[in-house]
Amino acid sequence: MGKKKDILRYLEQRLHAPRYRHSLAVAECTVALAKEHRHWTDPQQERVTLKQLQWVALLHDCEKERPEKELWAMLQSDPSLDLQNLSTTPFVWHAFAGALTAQRHFGLEDPKLLDAIRYHATGRPAMSQEEMLLFLADAIEPSRSYEGVEKLRCLAHKDLEAALLYSLERINEELCRRGEPRSVYGLEALAYYQKRQKEKG
Numbered sequence: 001m002g003k004k005k006d007i008l009r010y011l012e013q014r015l016h017a018p019r020y021r022h023s024l025a026v027a028e029c030t031v032a033l034a035k036e037h038r039h040w041t042d043p044q045q046e047r048v049t050l051k052q053l054q055w056v057a058l059l060h061d062c063e064k065e066r067p068e069k070e071l072w073a074m075l076q077s078d079p080s081l082d083l084q085n086l087s088t089t090p091f092v093w094h095a096f097a098g099a100l101t102a103q104r105h106f107g108l109e110d111p112k113l114l115d116a117i118r119y120h121a122t123g124r125p126a127m128s129q130e131e132m133l134l135f136l137a138d139a140i141e142p143s144r145s146y147e148g149v150e151k152l153r154c155l156a157h158k159d160l161e162a163a164l165l166y167s168l169e170r171i172n173e174e175l176c177r178r179g180e181p182r183s184v185y186g187l188e189a190l191a192y193y194q195k196r197q198k199e200k201g
């Protein structure tokens, strides 16, 4: 994978200042959450993991300002994607395109880290801890202000999965209220985590 300064240069060239600052804040928040929720026995592994998480979080919105036409062309270049599922929800295209950039431009290979970028806008069933960390950091970084964000921040510090479910429910309600299409991945994630919560009692 490339160096942090290459990532920052890529972001500076493509993102307006507020989104650039958001990317830095998400990276900081992802690392902070990871430290709260992970316990490494090997300090070397901890350093590598935190550095990679930071890079992945920096990149999560790297394609957010690319025109939809170009994003769609990027997605079409990946035969593994289900374009039918994606076609009705352009707001998630930047996440899938961002994962492609992380892989093709920055040489990121770890599927768990690529999936963290790919599903940061929707969630999906059975998310890895890396996916949850980025999803939640994106939702709670300090500049975020929306109804429920304080509760989400508290939950994220205590229980990643409970926070994830709360966030998925809030997003779902908001999309329904606005009459906007909901992504297949988000709906599947919501159903999956609601079922798990019921099973836990």
Ligand SMILES: [Fe+2]
Binding pocket: 060, 061, 064, 094, 095, 120, 121
């Ligand atoms: Fe995003």
Ligand SMILES: [Fe+2]
Binding pocket: 022, 026, 060, 061, 138
């Ligand atoms: Fe973001």
